[in-house]
Amino acid sequence: MSSALPPSELTGLTIAGALDGLAKREFSAVELAQAHLKAMEKHRDLNAYVVETPDKALAMAKASDERRAKGEALGALEGVPLAIKDLFCTDGVQTTAGSHILEGFKPPYESTVTANLWQAGAVMLGKVNMDEFAMGSSNLTSHFGGVTNPWRRKGDNKRLVPGGSSGGSASAVAARMALAATGTDTGGSIRQPAAFTGIVGIKPTYGRCSRWGIVAFASSLDQAGPMARSVKDCAIMLGAMAGHDPKDSTSVDLPVPDYTRALTGDVRGLRVGIPKEYRLDGMSAEIEKLWAQGAEWLKKAGAEIKEISLPHTKYALPTYYIIAPAEASSNLARYDGVRFGLRVPGESLDDMYEKTRAEGFGKEVRRRIMIGTYVLSAGYYDAYYLKAQKLRALIARDFETAFRDVDVILTPSTPSAAFAEGENTDDPVQMYLNDVFTVTVNLAGLPGISVPAGLNAEGLPLGLQLIGRAFDEETLFRVGGVLESSASFTAKPAGY
């Protein structure tokens, strides 16, 4: 049977469109998977995938087609091909977290989130690249090499970064090598790469998706979420990913709503906060203009725009860069060469540890382990870790106070558009500034979504971020949908 649509059109579909086409038998799940496998092969130069799983993809797609043919109950993502960030443990498929220390590691178990996706009928295309242990904003820290952003500046062929840490996910979705991808977000790792590649990404409320089977970076901040090419696609996919998991004590036992029903397009009377502290000194005029434009769109749609204050915002980055490394230094202690992954033999146990970890971890991971170990050390704990915890509580309280007056907060997603390797990537502190608008959301455990809203003068996508109340992803989808239609962002990276 040959499909009614050419492969390039199959890979260009949204999830919603693909589900529709599959339902109408315009094409099969196998054809949809094949089209994507072909695109993956074609764009290997982007280095988005670390492992391609064509056999698995075709088997899953075939099983989906059979379920459909037999008239069995179908899942919310029946036949939809997805890319999986290499931070999710996948049964029998190499899972590395972008690190040499886990190279070759094939977990004998499946993360709860990916298991939920397969349960919903989704098809796995492969594992996508990422910053090592999700530590980075450029995807340059991956042991498997950087990922290239399919977007180029106008008249410039310099390769740009896709952002990070979910850089492989962003690049794969933007380059039409997957209908959508899983990401994880500890300080902005879904939203920043989504903004850099012109796609939608949502970090749900902490506790909405199970962390079981996701390689831990900073346990109190990590959260999985979908990255896709429309707000609705993210809504469909989050519905399948989310839910209570008794295996994760921090996952929350709340029913998962049908997020697609939130996309009403109606924001009349909704109060939208504009936090004055997010107006940074030296912020680019383009970003400022886009932000004002976003507010204008919402106002036009009937929302009320209010200036709000989140007074502890300036402490967010230093707070984040104490808490996240502190937790990471402990979470990464298990990579010791004893039970799995890399082992470099040594003269003694300590020598083996040192050699294994020195060779297995990259520079950025080693830096954060050192920072984290330092801030938890006797004599420094109170000055750093404890103080950061107090600030974290104050930052969360800022949001609580703000949400008494507004229903959603609008900010830029990133302080700039995608950059090239070598541009501001040498100075770690400069790199950390990428997270300035996103880390507050993780510290407060709130949901945040990035929606592509326009192109800068160089033709690169820029995103706007919406921040919501805890477990109010629905408002984010509703407002995000309005931003999306107002912006009518239809630009695509050339050649994809």
Added chain:
Amino acid sequence: MSEEKNLIEGRTGKWEIILGLEVHAQVISEAKLFSGASTTFGADPNSQVSLVDAAFPGMLPVINKRCVEQAVRTGLGLKAEINLKSVFDRKNYFYADLPAGYQISQYTQPIVGKGTITLDMPDGSKRHVGITRLHLEQDAGKSLHDQHPTKSYIDLNRSGIALMEIVSEPDMRSAEEAAAYLKKLRSILRYLGTCDGNMEEGSMRCDVNVSVRKLGDPLGTRCEIKNVNSIRYVQQAIEYEARRQVEIIEDGGTIRQETRLYDPGKGETRSMRSKEHAHDYRYFPDPDLLPLVLDPNWVSEIKATLPELPDEKRARFVSQYGLSDYDAGVLVGEKETAEYYEAVAKGRDAKLAANWVSSELFGQLNKAGKWITDSPVSAEALGGLIDLIADNTISGRIAKDVFAAMFETGKPAKQIVEEKGLRQVTDTGAIDAAIDDIMAKNADKVAEYRGGKDKLLGFFVGQVMKATGGKANPALLNERLKAKLAG
């Protein structure tokens, strides 16, 4: 304040020993503290290890409610404060048998706060020792260094098993008190069913903090003797360590705070090879676990199911059975013994029952190296023996032989008495005949007796008893003999 006998006589005066104990008690539970893996002792190496215990990537801990219940039960048994909110922290260090590189423990907010244990000293006095805290934590795996010339083996079966760390105040002043503390704590834990208290298998382990000071001085620097695995060794280690510290100070030295090991073979403590790097555990709240919040109603429910504990049982034995405090103490030390005793005493002379249990039964058990639950003589059987004494079927003296036979053969008392023909002779005719016979054979002694030598009565009793094979009822024999000798 120490009693005089507990002070150490040094060259410069008398020294007081200050002791605090940290006991690690393995929680009795089917599954581990944060994983579903089994906790059975003695399984094949690495056969009881879940992915959580082996710290595989992405694995998360989930608290086992049963272990929390056991900790609360223990806290209630120690008459301690139960903290309705407690927090799990990570204690970070690298070792091959600690898969995650951290142990989940409780640091600043333990589940149980201050409590007390009352010690029963051998001289009958009582002492109160404060409990500082009890917290829950994971056990580590085991490193086996003797299986291969150059390699160490790791067994993770123990990794993740729940431990209660029970910390005492520095309230003890002698090795004897430390031993009494451990015995009492073990007894309470066994009564509660929260730890089997088996020090040999390592399900109860003890760290001893020892320091010395001149009376009235502030506390001295302490040394911690790690992982002592029997009560006897705890006592020996304390005796040695206290003297070592006194000698150092009297020689003008100072005590270095350090961790030491007790070597039972040499009878000495020695410094554990100090690692070049001092441990900095970098405790911080485990972000994978929410604070542990207990429902006060649930705590009340647990409290309602607490068994009668040794102190209460002892007081009841004194009032209900009229036993001495000491005898009651001997019987309540182990829950099984107390239960055994009560079964024997039911409907019988309680004091007689107490004597039989604590002297004859304990004596035979000790000799045979048996535990009361393995006793070949059941409580019912012992009761049957006591009944035979009560109804004059046998005498108390014969009963001891019958008991020995019961212990040996497991047969009931009645059967042994019948088989061996030990039934007491209460037939006056038979006794009279025996008396007549003895009197006839010893006419000279009869004359002497009648001449005023009363003490010869004992001689006649012995002779008649011998002639009846010890079976004559003693009271009847006495009565008849006196009458006949009186002429």
